[in-house]
Amino acid sequence: MSGNEAFMKKKKNKKKKVNLLQDYIKTVKKMNREAELASGAKRIERVVKSKKTYTRKKKHRSGEEG
Incomplete structure (x- = not known):
């Protein structure tokens, strides 16, 4: 073993917490939303x-004509 290998630790894979x-x-919620919109x-x-x-739309301009 070289010097670097002695100091390197193996990282354990953490299991993702299942919720x-x-x-x-x-x-x-997603299915209800899709059903309502469908x-x-x-x-x-x-x-x-x-x-x-x-906004540049004419209907939103107040007081300006043109």
Whole structure:
């Protein structure tokens, strides 16, 4: 054995913690979401548009004509 091999330690593979309950909940939520959207329903929760967002569309301009 050389000097480097003596100091090198074998890394043990850590087993990932299995959390079946969280995986189950995540899967059920995803399936419910897809089922609701498949029937043509709109999403209840929408992203709120920032008031500070700049837009160039004419309908959003106030006080300007042209």
